[in-house]
Amino acid sequence: MDVSYNKLWKLMIDKGINKSELRSLTGIGTNTLAKLSKNQQVSMDVLMKICTKLNCDISDICEFIKEN
Numbered sequence: 719m720d721v722s723y724n725k726l727w728k729l730m731i732d733k734g735i736n737k738s739e740l741r742s743l744t745g746i747g748t749n750t751l752a753k754l755s756k757n758q759q760v761s762m763d764v765l766m767k768i769c770t771k772l773n774c775d776i777s778d779i780c781e782f783i784k785e786n
Contacts, residue, residue, distance in 0.1 A: 719782050723754050726779040729772060743771040 730740060741751055744767040753760050765776055772779070 719784055720757065721759060721780055722757050722783050723780050725777075725781060726754065726768065729774060729778055733772065735772075740768070740771075744768055 730736070735743070737751055737755075740746070741748070744764075746764055746767065750760055750764055765779065768779055769776055
């Protein structure tokens, strides 16, 4: 199963937040942001930080894609 963070990018557009602002808000590193950009797995701690700062639920920022 793969993960997609497209919902995160859409939410950030709706809130007027860019990637560098997300880094500042959450304290995540550049490597973690790169993993998010490449739809790679990140820790639950990172996802919780993002959800807390963006005032959303985990289902608002990511989804699992079933492999065929």
